[in-house]
Amino acid sequence: MNNFQYARATDVADAIRLLAADPGAKLIAGGTNLIDLMKENVERPSRLIDISRLPLRKVEETADGSLRIGALVPNSDLAYHPLIEQRYPLLASAILAGASAQLRNMASVGGNLMQRTRCVYFYDTATPCNKRRPSSGCSAMDGLNRNHAILGTSAACIATNPSDMSVALAALGALVHIAGRSGERTIALTDFHRLPGDTPHVDTNLGTSEIITGIELPARGFAQNYSYLKIRDRMSYAFALVSVAAALELEGNAISGARMALGGVAHKPWRSLEAEAALRGQAATPDHFSRAADLLLQGATTRSHNGFKVELARRAIVRTLTQAANATPQSQAHKKIA
């Protein structure tokens, strides 16, 4: 780790002020990703601004039925919160599919949104990486790219966003609350993370000197028909090759509402409004799920090692939608895939 200064923010305004005063400063909350990246010399902040003691740990119901979650709620506390278990079990399931119990105890909601790709070339400072060092080249493009993105890629970067939580948040239509020098703003989670384009070093639309204060879940929780299915190289404690968050609203066997988001396949949680629209009004059958999967995966491009992801994702989407329709969500402890 490089030498750095340490400051403890006294409130959100103080954190913003400290950020604005030092362009090399970074916020730290749980630290599970940032400290790892600092040990690898990928991140070399001049100053860490410790926000872990700020009062952003509440989970509150609002008057319009949505749920406001403070940015510093630990991942484990959120997954096991009664309101999340009851109203948003898709989110609870996705969080529990990620990391380990220890890391979930440490990691914050805001930090989860800010975590960086686990692309091995991003971590390996001996190799070129456009995300780590702009315009240095992409080593994954013709390197070991089995884990890499198949959707929304660019000529500059094929890294994936590693979060499970964000995949469920994308499907649930979550909002991100942000504070900065010019006040507060709210953006959709699906607009928070960016596609790589020609600026893969910019992961999110969070501005410099801005801080995530919380997320908000709309009232519709899809608590009856949902599933989060994560496919990975080992059964636990591994990043997704492909993950699927599926949420349905059914009237009888007819689909009245559908949400799908994919993890492990793109630089951000991947949704397709066209694929979701194609399910509405249809019977909940494998044929229709298959058609939706094709739409969701439209435009997929592969490199030398990750071609398998297209078919894997297609089958995982159909399977997850079937689990959701049958109200038999994937267990994150009992690993047999129904």
Add this chain to the structure above:
Amino acid sequence: MGDLTHQIPERIPIHLVVNGVSHTLDLVPWTTLLDALRDHLALSGTKKGCDHGQCGACTVLVDGRRVNSCLTLAVMNDGAEITTVEGLAKDGTLHPLQQAFIDHDAFQCGYCTPGQICSAAGLLVEGRARDADEIRELMSGNLCRCGAYPNILAAIQQAMGQP
């Protein structure tokens, strides 16, 4: 070499209660909690395995919650109560998990064992594991390269009072 030209930050006074004993340390900010325990408090029971949060050997309890001590800075834990494997036995009697690990021969080389036991202690407090699959899943943050997993599972089940 660039770092040498930077202003060296001052050491920061940090108060920790470790295994019931109060300590005040003056640490540079990049000292992890793991290094503070091992190198500054001579508590070498907590192990440095991968030092990247991938193996769980450094697991300790912070205010009763299990965490990877390699991925948190000591200064961030100022004022916290830390329990390491050295603090689990009480009045000369092993913690039920320590006794269970011996009863079930739940280790081979033993390097992962302090982290396994501290993690299992956190697991018991959390109360979320009800069967073998749930114990396996919620202990997946602790690797054992000797492969003692069946015996680790049996030891945790014994400590939970499961058959």
